[in-house]
Amino acid sequence: MTALPIHRHEPERVPRNARGIADALTPEAGKEFYAELLAAQPDEAKGVLLRWWGRAMLETDPGRQRRVEAALGGTLATVAVQDMLDRRRAAGLPVE
Template identity: 65%
Template sequence: MTAQPIHPHGPERVPRNAEGIAAVLDGAQRMEFYRELLAAAPEEAEGVLRRWWCEAMLETDPAGDRLTAAALDGTLPTTAVGDVIERRRSAGLPVE
């Protein structure tokens, strides 16, 4: 018997690279993404990619509009950071 993930992971909607991110952003967002990426110091580039990848994932999420509306309305379920850290520690995952 093998363990199966609860939520199977298929191919990501947005590849985790500059080309994949830029491909799903609209014109103004794409220009801002490239501006930030080109202006970033090498040690900051990963953070820029990570932030814009999240933006691109939300942009391509079929439930993205609903999630955005819930966040703006204050009805989006949240979890305390301390709870997430404790859950990661309990699972033996790194906490940075």
């Protein structure tokens, strides 16, 4: 079974490589990212890239400000964890 994102970005907003991630971050965050990546052991580098890619995707999300305001204002739509797990099971997706 392969895992695919629910909402694909074509083309991806942030390329999944060090340069793409750094370019999407603020200059300060980019320096922090590169410092962490360079300090990582080889077996840790993939985790560093994935974590920072997620942050870069969040920071470049066109609807970010609206979602932040909704979350802070208490109007962000939410879903119960059990409902989300039930939906994933029904779709044949992993829930571990």
